[in-house]
Amino acid sequence: MKTLSLDESSLIEKSKAGDVESFEELIISHKKKIFNIAYRMLGNLEDANDVTQEALVKAYRGIKKFNEKSSFSTWLYTIVNNACIDFIRKNRKDNVVYLDREYETEESSYTLQINSGEETPEQAFEKKEVQRLVHKAINKLSDDHRRIIILKDIKQFSYKEISEIIDCSEGTVKSRLSRARKNLKTIIEENLKN
């Protein structure tokens, strides 16, 4: 996410001229990441595939307008973010989030290791429990909160990069992220109590 490397900028030039192979090389290190962002955002593999393909075609179509002063990857992830938002708007009439079956079965086979005599809900919990619950809890977050958790905690973008991708200030990233993490924590804690 720094300035353009020489390789990257020559691949961009070739892509602008319509060279498919150069474009494929340009996105080779991003496509899995993009797919995973879409997967976490949308909750299932099929939609993630559709949206990732669509976003990459859009990027290829729009690369002529890409200004090399900005970061290619930020530009690319902005397109992906918008594609996810569009897809959610079009396809999710109710606010239900669909969980993948693999996680549903995983959850049913797993038993909580929490003591029934627990008094404080703030009791520290164990990591392995949390890891299983995180998948499920992320999908229960609002779109905005889920997005920021995906970008920061799953994909490890910086505050600055996130502010560019979702087009807001770094201050907004900071406060939204703190609220998203708080909600995530609340969801997990409630799951542990039940």
Add this chain to the structure above:
Amino acid sequence: MNCKDFDLYASAYIDNMISDEEKLDFENHINKCENCKVAFQNLKIIVKSTNNIEEVELPQNFSDELRQKLEAENTCKSENKFPNKIKILTGVVAGLLITVMSLSLLNNYLINQNMDKQMDIAKTERNNNIKENSEFKTESEELTQERKVAPKTMSIESFDENNEAELDNTTASEDKAKVQGEIPKENKIKIVNPVITSILVLGIGFFIYRFLRR
């Protein structure tokens, strides 16, 4: 800080997006407040777990599917799109042709106006000769009027410039010679115009052709 600020401080602390002062403030509070201490430990565990979520693999045919879509994108483009440079060039040529057209029309108009005046002057002059220069003042007024028109056309008919400049100080008889000299020029305009017009027609035709093919 107090417990209310916990969420913002804790989250920024984990990312190291906090000032040294705030950091110290937060650490002091955590050491005193058991609730926030536990909450912070839990938050750290959650963030760490989220960091460790493993990636899913791309679908097997992902790259093939993408390749097909990108290539389809290319064929769509080449069917209805000229390279940008040619497009820009076409635009420039069309713009130039339009400029030439409007200039030549304007030029024509001014020349005609000019000619009319000169004809008038010539007539007046002939009358004057008959009247033996009795109305010399009126004529010189007309001459100055003509001078006002002349500069506009000067750059285009530079070969006339001298003639017209001379007019400034001429007597009526010199002017007569000038009017005679104008007549071949009128013919010249008629010769030039079809050329410009045909270039224009070709240019506009070319432009429309490009536009339709787009």
